[in-house]
Amino acid sequence: xxxxxxxxxxxxxxxxxxxxxxxxxxxxxxxxxxxxxxxxxxxxxxxxxxxxxxxxxxxxxxxxxxxxxxxxxxxxxxxxxxxxxxxxxxxxxxxxxxxxxxxxxxxxxxxxxxxxxxxxxxxxxxxxxxxxxxxxxxxxxxxxxxxxxxxxxxxxxxxxxxxxxxxxxxxxxxxxxxxxxxxxxxxxxxxxxxxxxxxxxxxxxxxxxxxxxxxxxxxxxxxxxxxxxxxxxxxxxxxxxxxxxxxxxxxxxxxxxxxxxxxxxxxxxxxxxxxxxxxxxxxxxxxxxxxxxxxxxxxxxxxxxxxxxxxxxxxxxxxxxxxxxxxxxxxxxxxxxxxxxxxxxxxxxxxxxxxxxxxxxxxxxxxxxxxxxxxxxxxxxxxxxxxxxxxxxxxxxxxxxx
Numbered sequence: 001x002x003x004x005x006x007x008x009x010x011x012x013x014x015x016x017x018x019x020x021x022x023x024x025x026x027x028x029x030x031x032x033x034x035x036x037x038x039x040x041x042x043x044x045x046x047x048x049x050x051x052x053x054x055x056x057x058x059x060x061x062x063x064x065x066x067x068x069x070x071x072x073x074x075x076x077x078x079x080x081x082x083x084x085x086x087x088x089x090x091x092x093x094x095x096x097x098x099x100x101x102x103x104x105x106x107x108x109x110x111x112x113x114x115x116x117x118x119x120x121x122x123x124x125x126x127x128x129x130x131x132x133x134x135x136x137x138x139x140x141x142x143x144x145x146x147x148x149x150x151x152x153x154x155x156x157x158x159x160x161x162x163x164x165x166x167x168x169x170x171x172x173x174x175x176x177x178x179x180x181x182x183x184x185x186x187x188x189x190x191x192x193x194x195x196x197x198x199x200x201x202x203x204x205x206x207x208x209x210x211x212x213x214x215x216x217x218x219x220x221x222x223x224x225x226x227x228x229x230x231x232x233x234x235x236x237x238x239x240x241x242x243x244x245x246x247x248x249x250x251x252x253x254x255x256x257x258x259x260x261x262x263x264x265x266x267x268x269x270x271x272x273x274x275x276x277x278x279x280x281x282x283x284x285x286x287x288x289x290x291x292x293x294x295x296x297x298x299x300x301x302x303x304x305x306x307x308x309x310x311x312x313x314x315x316x317x318x319x320x321x322x323x324x325x326x327x328x329x330x331x332x333x334x335x336x337x338x339x340x341x342x343x344x345x346x347x348x349x350x351x352x353x354x355x356x357x358x359x360x361x362x363x364x365x366x367x368x369x370x371x372x373x374x375x376x377x378x379x380x381x382x383x384x385x386x387x388x389x390x391x392x393x394x395x396x397x398x399x400x401x402x
Contacts, residue, residue: 010038012095015107017045020130023276024105039095053083062091092116097123106131111386121145128283130156132230135237137337154283159183161279162257162270180261184251188223195317201357220347229325233336243329250308320361334373341389342367349397363396
């Protein structure tokens with residue numbers, strides 16, 4: 001049936017007040033005949049969630065804190081809104097796995113998004129994955145839930161969506177046809193800065209990304225290249241290739257979002273403006289295509305595209321986390337979760353000006369070297385690794401603080 005005659009797709013947006021969540025709602029608003037909102041969730045942006053509920057009238061809204069949820073419920077009731085407000089982490093799992101839901105946009109930043117991602121996977125949903133941690137932390141546990149639940153896993157990160165769009169339709173042919181997956185990186189705001197001066201970087205400077213409009217945490221990750229570390233780990237699990245088949249190249253213009261190099265030496269790439277609505281629209285409409293709202297490329301006006309080796313840009317000093325990421329990926333299962341937790345603690349400490357920019361890597365490296373977790377097999381195992389890693393990283397931060 002055509003999109004105009006079939007029932008509308010019911011969507012839950014986990015993290016609707018973040019940059020990915022807001023872009024998702026923008027795309028959905030362009031296609032009211034195709035989509036309806038089942039649930040919207042947020043951590044602490046009460047006013048924005050209130051506005052979203054009034055505009056989109058989801059069946060449910062979820063906040064983590066009781067007082068915030070109570071306030072939202074009272075404000076919506078005063079406006080005659082039909083939206084029912086739920087509270088707590090368990091409610092996230094509930095709206096992600098609800099039998100009435102068709103698709104789940106997983107856009108909660110950090111390990112907090114792991115449990116609802118697993119719930120959606122086990123329930124067999126179309127899971128639009130913008131939460132790196134589901135794979136970085138979840139690893140084999142998350143992939144097992146996807147397989148057991150029969151979920152459809154679609155990547156939303158611009159790089160992984162580009163790879164997905166550049167691969168053959170039949171995943172069974174990937175190992176015999178692919179030579180290498182190449183992820184592109186903008187290089188962040190400090191690509192040309194003297195590495196010796198990075199100790200003086202301020203949070204405002206680190207959050208000023210040259211191409212993308214993102215949240216503060218992921219902006220800092222881009223500046224340290226830790227976002228690319230997480231993406232390399234994610235690509236390993238998403239596409240089932242060995243670490244030796246993963247590579248990173250700096251592409252400052254962010255026009256080519258990633259590439260697949262085939263065994264005949266041909267390379268297939270996906271190009272587009274740096275606008276997250278493009279991969280979001282593809283994930284929502286796959287295997288079809290639909291209007292995203294993003295501007296198209298004008299090749300007549302396009303500036304020259306350039307590429308640089310991360311090694312030529314002083315990789316060991318400028319992006320030390322990248323080497324650590326490949327080291328962790330070659331290590332035992334569970335070590336990726338350690339690195340992710342340490343990085344979340346370190347980035348938050350930097351944003352709060354409790355450590356220097358260059359000490360983010362020091363915290364990450366020390367935590368990874370100090371903790372060798374047992375192989376995780378359940379969500380409880382993963383959360384235990386996450387908690388222990390955060391505690392160790394927090395101790396490292398205290399030791400570095402002036």
